[in-house]
Amino acid sequence: MIANYLARLTFRQKLQLSFAVMMILISINAVAANLIMLSVNRQMEYCSRIERVIRIVNQVNIAANHFSRTHSREHANQVYALLETIHAWLKDRGRVEFELSRTGINSQLDRFRVKFQKFVIERDQMAALENSTITLGRNLVSTLSTMRTYQTGLFNSNELTNIISQVLNIQWQGQEVALTNTLPAATRLRTIAEQLMTDAERAHAIPRPDNSEQRAFFRIMRDARDYVSMFERFIQQSIQTVQTEKELLMLSDEVYQMSVALENQSRQHIRQRIFNANLMMILMFGMSLVAAQKIKNFLFVQITTPISRLVGVTKHIATGARSVRATIDVKDEIGELAQSINTMTDSLQHSENALLQANQTLEQRIRERTEELMESNRQLAALTRIDGLTGIANRRHFDEVLHREHTRHIRSGAPLSLILLDVDFFKFYNDNYGHAQGDECLRQIAQLLSQSVTRTSDFVARYGGEEFVCILPNTPLAGAEMIAETIRHTIVTAAIPHQFSHVAPCVTASLGVISAYCNSNVSAMLLLNAVDRQLYRAKENGRNCMASETIEQLSKTP
Amino acid sequence: MIISTDRLLARTVIVAILIISVIGCDRTDDSKDKLSVKTSIIFLHYFTDSLSGGINDMAAVFNSRNQQYDLKPTAINHESFETSIRYTLKSSPPDLYSYWAGARTQSILEDLTPIDRVWQQYQLDQCFSPVIIKAACEYDGHKYFVPLTQHYIGFFYNKKIFDTHNITPPTTWDEFLVVCEQLKNQQIIPIALGIREKWPAQFWFDLLLMRTAPYSFRSQLMQGQVGYDNPVVTAVFETWAQLIERGYFNAEPNDLSWDTGANELVYTGKAAMTLVGSWVIGQWTDAQHQWVAGRDFDFFSFPIIDPIIPLVSTGPIDGLVVPGRAVNKNGAEEVMVFLTEAAPQLAMSRGAGALAPSLKVSAQEYDTVRQRMMQEIMHSAHFAFPYDLSTPPPIADLGINAMTEFLEFPAERQQIQQRLADDVAHWFTINPLHQSQ
Numbered sequence: 001m002i003a004n005y006l007a008r009l010t011f012r013q014k015l016q017l018s019f020a021v022m023m024i025l026i027s028i029n030a031v032a033a034n035l036i037m038l039s040v041n042r043q044m045e046y047c048s049r050i051e052r053v054i055r056i057v058n059q060v061n062i063a064a065n066h067f068s069r070t071h072s073r074e075h076a077n078q079v080y081a082l083l084e085t086i087h088a089w090l091k092d093r094g095r096v097e098f099e100l101s102r103t104g105i106n107s108q109l110d111r112f113r114v115k116f117q118k119f120v121i122e123r124d125q126m127a128a129l130e131n132s133t134i135t136l137g138r139n140l141v142s143t144l145s146t147m148r149t150y151q152t153g154l155f156n157s158n159e160l161t162n163i164i165s166q167v168l169n170i171q172w173q174g175q176e177v178a179l180t181n182t183l184p185a186a187t188r189l190r191t192i193a194e195q196l197m198t199d200a201e202r203a204h205a206i207p208r209p210d211n212s213e214q215r216a217f218f219r220i221m222r223d224a225r226d227y228v229s230m231f232e233r234f235i236q237q238s239i240q241t242v243q244t245e246k247e248l249l250m251l252s253d254e255v256y257q258m259s260v261a262l263e264n265q266s267r268q269h270i271r272q273r274i275f276n277a278n279l280m281m282i283l284m285f286g287m288s289l290v291a292a293q294k295i296k297n298f299l300f301v302q303i304t305t306p307i308s309r310l311v312g313v314t315k316h317i318a319t320g321a322r323s324v325r326a327t328i329d330v331k332d333e334i335g336e337l338a339q340s341i342n343t344m345t346d347s348l349q350h351s352e353n354a355l356l357q358a359n360q361t362l363e364q365r366i367r368e369r370t371e372e373l374m375e376s377n378r379q380l381a382a383l384t385r386i387d388g389l390t391g392i393a394n395r396r397h398f399d400e401v402l403h404r405e406h407t408r409h410i411r412s413g414a415p416l417s418l419i420l421l422d423v424d425f426f427k428f429y430n431d432n433y434g435h436a437q438g439d440e441c442l443r444q445i446a447q448l449l450s451q452s453v454t455r456t457s458d459f460v461a462r463y464g465g466e467e468f469v470c471i472l473p474n475t476p477l478a479g480a481e482m483i484a485e486t487i488r489h490t491i492v493t494a495a496i497p498h499q500f501s502h503v504a505p506c507v508t509a510s511l512g513v514i515s516a517y518c519n520s521n522v523s524a525m526l527l528l529n530a531v532d533r534q535l536y537r538a539k540e541n542g543r544n545c546m547a548s549e550t551i552e553q554l555s556k557t558p
Numbered sequence: 559m560i561i562s563t564d565r566l567l568a569r570t571v572i573v574a575i576l577i578i579s580v581i582g583c584d585r586t587d588d589s590k591d592k593l594s595v596k597t598s599i600i601f602l603h604y605f606t607d608s609l610s611g612g613i614n615d616m617a618a619v620f621n622s623r624n625q626q627y628d629l630k631p632t633a634i635n636h637e638s639f640e641t642s643i644r645y646t647l648k649s650s651p652p653d654l655y656s657y658w659a660g661a662r663t664q665s666i667l668e669d670l671t672p673i674d675r676v677w678q679q680y681q682l683d684q685c686f687s688p689v690i691i692k693a694a695c696e697y698d699g700h701k702y703f704v705p706l707t708q709h710y711i712g713f714f715y716n717k718k719i720f721d722t723h724n725i726t727p728p729t730t731w732d733e734f735l736v737v738c739e740q741l742k743n744q745q746i747i748p749i750a751l752g753i754r755e756k757w758p759a760q761f762w763f764d765l766l767l768m769r770t771a772p773y774s775f776r777s778q779l780m781q782g783q784v785g786y787d788n789p790v791v792t793a794v795f796e797t798w799a800q801l802i803e804r805g806y807f808n809a810e811p812n813d814l815s816w817d818t819g820a821n822e823l824v825y826t827g828k829a830a831m832t833l834v835g836s837w838v839i840g841q842w843t844d845a846q847h848q849w850v851a852g853r854d855f856d857f858f859s860f861p862i863i864d865p866i867i868p869l870v871s872t873g874p875i876d877g878l879v880v881p882g883r884a885v886n887k888n889g890a891e892e893v894m895v896f897l898t899e900a901a902p903q904l905a906m907s908r909g910a911g912a913l914a915p916s917l918k919v920s921a922q923e924y925d926t927v928r929q930r931m932m933q934e935i936m937h938s939a940h941f942a943f944p945y946d947l948s949t950p951p952p953i954a955d956l957g958i959n960a961m962t963e964f965l966e967f968p969a970e971r972q973q974i975q976q977r978l979a980d981d982v983a984h985w986f987t988i989n990p991l992h993q994s995q
Contacts, residue, residue, distance in 0.1 A: 073600065073650035077885050080598035084628065088596070121632040124602060124652075128634045128642030135641045211970050218966050219959075222812065226756075230638065 006302070011333040014302055018295050025291050032284050036277040043273050047266040053105070054259040056086045061252045064116060068245055071127065076120045083113045105258045112251045119248050122241040129234040136227040141165065143223045146216070190235075193228045197221055306334040314341060322349040387462040389439050390446035398461035398469055402524050405459075405473050409518040417480030417515040419470040420531040421449070421487065424508045424543040426466035428500035441496055441507060442466060448494055452487045469531075477515035477550045484511045484546045492544070508544035510535060516551030527551065596628040599889050602646070603631055603656035604639035605876075605910070607817065611840035612707070612909020613656075616902045624896055627889050637755060640951065651881030653890040656706070659694030659875035660943035661780070663703050665951055671880040672700040676891040685898045685916050693941065694875040694915070702879055704894040706903070707912035709873035710931045711761050711944065712857045714838050715831035716824050719746060720856075725830075727858030731769070734861040738806040741830045749801070750829035751811040751965075752819030759811075759961040760945040760954070761833050761872075766794040768870040769863040773940045776870075780949040782986035786957075786979035795975055797863075799968045811965050817841055825849070833860070835873055835944075836931060839911025851927035859934050868939035874947055875915060950989070956981045 009017065060082045067075035086109060200221035204214055306328045313326040322345060328338035385397030393401070402418075409416040423429070423445060430438035442462075449460050449468055459471040470487075472480050488511055496507035512534030516522050530551055537547035605613040610633060617629045632652070634642050640662075643655055647669040657663055663670070677683070677695075686695065686705060695703045715727070723744055728734040738748035753759040767776055771790045778784040779791065801807065808829060814820055821838055823829035825847060832838070836857075842849040849855050859871070878897065880890045896902065900918040907914035913924070913932055921929055935941055946954035960978035964971055 071650070073652065073885055076600070077598060080600075080628075080630070084596050084598065117630060120600075124632050124642075124646075125634055125638075127646065128638040131645040132635075132638035132641040211967060212973065215963060215967055215970060215974075218963060222959075222962060233635065233638075 006298075007329070007331050009332060011303065014299070014332060018299055021291070021295060025288055029284050029288055033281065036280055040270065040273050040277055043266070043270045047263070047270055050259070050263050050266050052089075053086060054256075054263055056082050056089075057109075057252075057255055057259050060086070060112070061256060064248065064252055067120070067123075068248075071123055079116055083109070083116070087113070105255060105262060108251065108255045108258060112248070112255055115244065115248045115251055119241065119244045122237060122244050126234065126237045126241045129230060129237050133227065133230045133234045136223065136230050140220075140223040140227045143219050190228060190231065193224055193231070197224050197228065200224060302330055302332070303334065306330050306338065310334065310338050310341065313338070317341070317345050317348075322352070387446075390443050390462050392446045392450060392468075393459065393461035395461065395464055398459070398463065398471070401459050401461070401471055402527075405471055406518055406524045406527070409473065410520065412474075413517065414474045415476045415515050415517050416527070417472040417475040417477060417513065418527055418531045419472065419480060419484050419487070420463065420512045420528075420535045421445075421468045421470070421484075421509045422511075422535055422539070423466040424503055424510055425498065425501045426507075429498050429507065432500050444494065444496060445491065445507070445509070448490050449487060452490045453483060458483075475515065477513065477548055480513045480515050481546065481548050484513045484548070487511065488544065488546060503542070503544045510538040510541075510543045511546040512536070512538055513546055513548040514551055515548075522551055596626065597886060597889050599627045599629050599654060599886060599893050600652035601629055601631045601654040601656070601878075601893075602634055602639075602643075602652045604634055604636045605656065606633040606635050609636060609837055609840065609910070611837075611844060611911065612906040615905040615909050616706070616897065619902045619905045620893065620896055623901075624893075627893055629893055647881055647883070651883050653880070653884045653886045654893060655879050655881060656876055657703070657879045658943070658947045659703055659705060659877055660947040661949055661954075662947050662951060663694075663879060664697055666879075667697050667702065669882045670702050671882050671884065671887055671890075672702055673704070673880060673891055673894060674701050676895050677701040680895045680898075682895070682898060685918060687915075687917060689941065690875065690915050693943070694877060703877045704898060705875045705877040705915035706897065706906050707876045707910045708915045708935075709835040709837055709876070709910075709912045710857075710871060710935060711765065711833070711835045711873045712859045712931075712934070713831045713833055714824070714836075714842075714855055714857045716827055716829075717852075717854055717856050719827055719830045727856070728861050729858070731861045731863040735804075738801070738804070742805060746827075747808045747823060747829035748806040748831065749808075750814075750820035750823040750832040751807045752814035752816040752821075752823075753811045753962055753965060754813060754815045754819065756958050756962050757946060758816040758820070758834065759965060760958050761835075762798055763794055763957070763961055764872060764942075764945040765833065765860040766797050766863070767791070768872065768942065769860060769867060770794060770797070772867060773870050773942065776942065776948070780945075780953075782950075782953070782982065786975060786982050791979075792972075792975060795964060795971045798964070799971055802965070802968045807965075812962055824855075836911050836913070836928070839927065840909055841911075843911065851925045856927060857931065869937065870940040870942050871935045871938035872942045872944055873935075874944055876910075876912075877915075950985075952985055952989075953982055956985070 006014070060079055063075050063078040063082060066072070067079060200217045204217040204221055206214075309328060310326050313324055316324040325342050325345065326338035328335050385393055385400070387394040405416055423441070426438070426441075429441060433441070445466075445468065446460070446462060449470070453460050453470055453472075455472075457473045458475075459473075461469050461471075463469040470483070472483060475483075488509060491507060491509050492504070494507070497505065498507040499505060501508065512531045514527060514531045514534055516527055516530070518527075530549060534547040534549050538545050541547055601617070603613055605611070613631055613633070617631045620627075620629045643651075643657070643666065646652070647666055651669075657666075682695075682701075682704070683691065690705060690708070691701075694705050695701050697703070713727070719725075719741070720727070723740060723746075725737055725740065728737050741748040751758070751762070764776075767779070767790070770793060775784065775790060779786070779788070784790075808814065808820070808823060811820075816834065817838075820829070820832045821834065821841055824832050825842060839851055841847065842855055843851060859869075862869070878890075878894050880887055880894070884890050897906075898916050898918070900914075900916060900920075903914040903916040903919050904923055906912070907919065907924075907928075911928075913928060913935075921932060924932065942948060946958060949957065956978060960974050964974050967974065
């Protein structure tokens with residue numbers, strides 16, 4: 001289907017398509033590259049965020065440790081602020097929070113925050129209780145000091161005082177590190193204080209004459225009770241606080257470990273992503289190369305190949321081949337061009353054929369015309385040798401034939417005879433019967449003459465006027481005299497009336513006859529003169545007769 | 559046209575690539591990491607145990623409405639708070655303390671921050687009545703204190719017992735004595751008193767003094783201008799001793815706590831009444847006790863002993879002060895101002911069983927008991943802070959110690975009073991600055 005579609009495209013569309021495909025490829029490459037960069041960037045950013053989280057977590061841990069040691073408000077606030085920062089910061093960045101909550105850091109941080117707040121509160125409470133304990137301890141000491149006078153032996157107030165002082169000293173000397181030192185002392189203190197209370201109560205309960213002593217015991221008991229109860233609270237609070245601190249440290253350590261693990265993980269992710277990105281880039285590049293190759297092939301098949309094929313075809317056609325045809329499968333402009341060339345070649349071939357045929361026809365016609373012309377020429381030539389009036393050969397023709405025969409007879413040595421005929425008294429005929437009758441008479445004489453001379457080699461011609469001549473090749477004088485006699489007789493027999501003739505009532509003719517053996521000494525002119533002389537003799541002899549002579553004699557005669 | 563189409567395509571592709579490139583660019587710019595991080599405001603207070611009502615509600619209201627600060631209340635045991643604040647004020651105080659208006663605040667003034675600026679800025683004069691401003695907020699001409707609750711000290715009684723024995727709340731001392739006698743005859747302890755924490759003892763001394771001596775005398779006594787050996791003081795101890803001797807109090811008040819002891823006696827019906835602050839409302843109406851004010855319990859004001867003496871109401875005003883060394887003073891002031899609003903004040907007053915000092919809280923918001931309490935205060939000529947909040951703290955300690963001793967040895971009252979008088983006089987001699995003219 002795609003092939004069909006491609007085949008239907010025009011040349012321009014193919015170029016556009018190739019351009020578009022290349023552009024799309026470039027775009028896809030660019031987009032892919034950018035997406036990869038984006039992804040890597042994201043991961044980097046994510047990693048840097050995690051690093052920031054870790055930094056803050058570290059800061060939190062440091063500040064929390066500081067607070068554990070100094071209990072300074074600034075450090076507590078610093079921790080709060082850092083935790084708030086991390087909290088708000090995480091809330092602001094969905095993905096990191098997601099990742100962090102997925103890994104549990106977030107909830108761990110929340111637990112840390114709650115725990116830290118608890119720790120601070122407990123630390124404040126502990127401090128308050130500590131201060132109160134100290135104050136109450138002092139009160140108790142001062143109460144006891146007023147009691148020195150009331151030594152009852154029931155308890156050793158000196159020992160109590162010492163212990164209290166000792167505890168107070170411990171408390172005062174090292175508020176921060178006091179706890180571990182205080183606790184054992186406090187345990188001792190409590191036992192003794194309880195003993196004190198019991199004793200004081202017992203002493204208080206004993207009725208005495210002097211109430212002031214009892215009141216003193218009451219005060220001791222009261223202050224000791226206050227002190228002990230406060231101290232108990234303090235100890236409880238201390239234990240609680242220490243516990244909380246331990247938990248807090250554990251939590252912070254966990255958070256730290258988790259965040260470090262997360263950082264490693266995210267760094268691993270980055271490495272993985274960069275590796276993937278490289279792979280992807282190479283893949284994309286390879287795909288682009290393949291695609292470019294494909295496009296090249298496509299263009300080659302669709303454009304270059306048809307064109308070169310077309311060029312080959314046109315060359316063939318140019319060198320004269322007409323049967324070759326361009327076979328181009330594509331339907332674009334090149335296809336159309338090929339088709340046009342084919343069509344053009346078709347019509348060229350057709351035209352050439354037609355021209356050839358026309359040429360042949362023309363030659364035929366020319367041939368025909370030439371023949372016709374030759375015929376006409378022949379006829380014309382015949383016409384020029386024939387006497388127009390009588391229809392027999394004219395004087396010119398006679399000259400030619402005589403010349404030819406004279407030459408031939410010189411070669412052959414055979415006798416050549418001539419007969420010269422003149423119509424007797426034709427002047428009178430013509431004058432009396434009219435020229436038309438005269439012409440008719442001449443035509444009749446010619447016809448009679450032709451009938452009389454029957455051999456094919458014999459030749460009859462009008463010599464001029466009323467004179468006719470016959471050439472008799474290969475004929476000796478005897479044969480010629482016989483033919484002359486036949487002619488004279490035939491004319492007489494024809495009996496063409498001529499009233500004005502002095503010889504006969506009909507037309508008659510006088511004939512001179514010669515026969516000659518031709519040689520270089522006997523020319524045609526000589527022959528004609530000779531015959532003319534014979535005719536004259538005939539005339540002399542009375543007309544309607546013949547006079548003859550053989551030229552052989554002549555030649556012997558000078 | 560064809561060319562332009564191609565160019566358009568090319569341009570589109572180029573622009574797209576550019577845009578994608580820009581998107582792909584490294585954007586790890588941390589400069590816009592300005593986040594609205596809530597600043598913690600550390601708030602140390604003494605509303606613990608049976609007094610803890612309201613404070614966390616108030617903080618919750620604040621934190622839900624304020625985007626800038628995170629109020630972190632820390633409860634310090636009531637008894638150790640006083641010593642604690644004196645220590646931490648000088649070392650590393652929180653941003654806010656709860657504290658009592660009056661002499662207590664006066665005594666730590668040098669370590670507090672005046673809040674005149676925000677007071678002016680937010681016109682807090684319109685928030686509180688001039689009486690309360692004068693008594694609680696202003697010290698040495700400067701504003702230091704923002705009130706949160708106003709309590710009232712009176713007799714809170716088991717209404718069922720009174721109803722059962724058809725007793726009407728007494729208004730005069732004689733009526734009171736009759737009621738006590740009647741209750742005692744019914745094998746009911748008339749008055750529950752628990753002073754294991756010592757300070758609850760003071761209300762008896764204070765109110766007996768207020769009902770028998772002019773207000774001015776009390777002021778003089780508190781400021782050391784009159785000695786504790788004064789006959790008026792003697793009379794107070796005498797009257798008090800009468801009640802003890804008549805057996806109107808429960809035995810061993812020194813061993814009994816005010817809340818888990820005395821208040822419980824009234825709640826369980828073993829005792830009929832107790833002289834206590836209105837914070838008992840918070841305890842009795844909490845989830846554990848579920849008493850209803852006006853149905854299960856009620857109050858009456860301390861009976862009139864000398865009708866000539868103008869009526870004086872008493873009760874602490876709890877509020878907020880900013881330590882001078884507070885880390886975040888501005889934040890603390892903002893919190894203070896915010897807590898003058900009706901919503902937090904009401905939340906606090908409900909949980910604490912107190913009245914809300916802010917005028918923004920309407921009287922309609924109170925139950926009938928507190929409405930009457932407000933009436934009592936309004937009808938009084940004076941509103942006085944309790945004894946330990948009216949006199950310098952060391953004197954209060956001496957006085958309260960004497961009272962506890964008195965309650966153990968009522969017969970020895972003369973010696974006890976004399977000793978007290980001597981100690982107080984001695985203290986004022988040593989600390990003459992605290993002795994006002």
